Amino acid sequence: MRLDYPPNVKIVRVPCTGKVDLLHILKAFEEGVDGVYVAGCLEGECHFLRGNLRAKKRVMHVKRILTALGINPERLQMYNLSAAMGGRFAEIAQEMTEKVRALGPSPIKTGKGREFVEGQGEEKGQ
Amino acid sequence: MIVAEAKPIADIVAMIDRYDKIILAGCKACVAVCAAGGEKEVGILASAITLARKRDGRAIEIREVTLERQCDPEYVEQIRGFAGDYQAILSIACGVGVQYMAEHYKAIPALPGLNTSFMGGSLEQGVWSERCQGCGTCILHLTGGICPVTRCSKSLFNGPCGGSSGGKCEVDKEIECGWQLIIDRLKALGEFESRFAEIFPLKDWSTSRDGGQRKIVREDLKQ
Numbered sequence: 132m133r134l135d136y137p138p139n140v141k142i143v144r145v146p147c148t149g150k151v152d153l154l155h156i157l158k159a160f161e162e163g164v165d166g167v168y169v170a171g172c173l174e175g176e177c178h179f180l181r182g183n184l185r186a187k188k189r190v191m192h193v194k195r196i197l198t199a200l201g202i203n204p205e206r207l208q209m210y211n212l213s214a215a216m217g218g219r220f221a222e223i224a225q226e227m228t229e230k231v232r233a234l235g236p237s238p239i240k241t242g243k244g245r246e247f248v249e250g251q252g253e254e255k256g257q
Numbered sequence: 258m259i260v261a262e263a264k265p266i267a268d269i270v271a272m273i274d275r276y277d278k279i280i281l282a283g284c285k286a287c288v289a290v291c292a293a294g295g296e297k298e299v300g301i302l303a304s305a306i307t308l309a310r311k312r313d314g315r316a317i318e319i320r321e322v323t324l325e326r327q328c329d330p331e332y333v334e335q336i337r338g339f340a341g342d343y344q345a346i347l348s349i350a351c352g353v354g355v356q357y358m359a360e361h362y363k364a365i366p367a368l369p370g371l372n373t374s375f376m377g378g379s380l381e382q383g384v385w386s387e388r389c390q391g392c393g394t395c396i397l398h399l400t401g402g403i404c405p406v407t408r409c410s411k412s413l414f415n416g417p418c419g420g421s422s423g424g425k426c427e428v429d430k431e432i433e434c435g436w437q438l439i440i441d442r443l444k445a446l447g448e449f450e451s452r453f454a455e456i457f458p459l460k461d462w463s464t465s466r467d468g469g470q471r472k473i474v475r476e477d478l479k480q
Contacts, residue, residue: 154297157304161311196301199266200309242314 132217136224148172148209149182156193156207163240166231168208170223176213183211201245203234258287258378259351260385261294261371269302269347270309272368276344277316280336281306281370282358283323284350291385293371294349296323302349302370327354333361340365393464393471399452401442408435414457 141164145151148171159167169190171183187209194204208227212219238246263269273279281303289295303319310317320343324332327350340346340362348355349370358367375387390406396414397404406412410428416436420427424437443449462468 154300154304157301157308161304161307163311196266196305197308200270200305200312202308202312239308239311242311244313 134217134221136221137228139228140224147177147179147182148186149177149179151186151189153189153193153196156190157196160197160202160206160237160239163237165234165237165240166206166208166227168210168223168227170210170212170220173211173213198247198249201247202238203247206231206234206237258290258376259353259373260291260375260377260387261288261351261373262291263293263298263302263349264370264372266302266305266309269370270306273306273317273345273347278318278342278344280320280322280340280343280346282327282336282346282348282350282354283321284327284348284354285323286326286328286350288350288354288371289323291379292383294351294354298349299323302347324350327351327357330357330361333357337361391465392460392462393468394461396457399455399457400439401446401448401452403435403439403442405435405439408433408438410435414460 143155143159148169151169156167156169169186171186172178174183174187177183190207190209194207197204197207208230210223210227212223234246238244281299283289283294283296283299285295289298292298299321303321306317306319320339322336324335326332327348333354336346341364343365345365346358346362346367347370348358348367350358351371352369352373355367355369374385376389376391377385377387380386387407389404390412392406405414405416409416410426410432411418413436416439417434418427418436421434421437424434426432426434440449440453443452464471
């Protein structure tokens, strides 16, 4: 296929999204990344039955932590696609890059305080 | 086990706002089993606090430790060597652990990262339920192994009350009537006739919280 996708996407390979831990995601944000997405298999098609469903719950949990910390939870996403969907993979990488670019640099990196207030769903002070 | 749950992260961040160098202490006993204050939760909370501080452009140094137990002096003493280098101890043990930290390290504040909830067990992964209120005088042998102090919303000893309907409690339709559970269990055991006719005398609550802080001294073990 030789599809292009944005070079800013760094891939961390895991055997199954069920291996993805809360800390893996939190540490990535700690390091200063602007966004994280977890790419799992299609729901119902997990080789380990529930790996991607576990990942989905963990992603939701980290989203709640980010929200409580005033970091836009949109910076974290979960996508489901199969290993045969190369085109979709490149498309998601593009989509996520655009989404995160629109949100701007992570406040963890800039140190400029909360960017998100729960309930309002809007960026504060912008 | 003692079941606890994490305080809201925003509350914890506000609690430690004045400190830049803290010890975050977990406990490998009950709170680790109920996924609130074990080694894993220490890592997650440390990361969340670090994120909150970086967000505001303020650095914080967190020393992560997870003790075998925070309710025994010998384990609490394990951080003696470096405790003095820090401004506060944020403990995610139960309330006992936090108080032990406070008693052992008098020069620095001990802060609670959890809300200690109850004594109970797990129903399934991620779900815990209360079973004991530590009243100090167990009567489970008389009530089919179901505790009226805990399971009856009113802690009645001669239930059920008029608020029991269809096996549910009037306090909340999601709560099972403790006395209905007791009656059903006694019937299943064939003990209903003999047990239920008995009137429980007034309970002596002095062995419970009403008697003040409790203490057990075992002379055979004491040194």
